[in-house]
Amino acid sequence: MPHQLFLLSLQPERGRLDDDSESVRGSLLCAAAVAELRIAGLLHDRGGKAERTNAPTPATIDPFLAEVLGDVAPNQVRSWFSVLESRWDRAERVVRDHLADRGHITVEHHQVFGPIRRTKIAAADPPQIQALRDRIRDTVRTESVPASVPLADGVLITLVVDGLVGTMFRWRELRAHKRAIRALADRVEQEMPGLRKALSYAIALRRGA
Secondary structure, three states, X not given: OHHHHHHHOEEOOOOEEOOOOHHHHHHHHHHHHHHHHHHOOOEXXXXXXXXXXXXXXXXXXXXXXXXXXXXXXXXXXXXXXXXXXXXXXXXXXXHHHHHHHOOOEXXXXXXXXXXXXXXXXXXXXXHHHHHHHHHHHHHXXXXXXXXXXXXXXXHHHHHHHHOOOOOOOOHHHHHHOHHHHHHHHHHHHHHOOOHHXXXXXXXXXXXXX
16 A cells, blocks of 8 residues: 555656655555555554554565554554654655565656755556556545445545645545545544544644644
């Protein structure tokens, strides 16, 4: 899910990520990782806090998910907010580098002036990213019944809306489908208590900095 969120934020035609969610992207990626770990049954909520389950960690778990999971020690609990805060400042780099290592994107750094560098990100398969974007957008535009939407897609929709990811929805669409978006967000809150509240704190902290 963090990889999908990163790709949803990518503007292939410009070779860069969207500007609107730049300040909160690390928090969004952490939230996506937490959500995936909860869906996989590796983390759960205990009294409003994060706790690891007894499920074994898969050998194939990707590096960023492993890092986030490692921030919750066995037999201990942590606030969801503290889990999101642990890696927000390096989440983008870790996810980007992993996508590059797997050949989904290429990353080039260009010297602009003095110490200033510009990073260009190229998608290996732009149509695949567009298909992912269309699927997520169509779920909102067709106002699908929340229970029929895969939970992972519901989380992605909630994250891109809460984080104002500029590549996804225009303001007019957000207004037109406000009720459907709210219903999906309510389902995420029901299935993953504590996550969205913690993310709202993280977003407020990032945007207020």
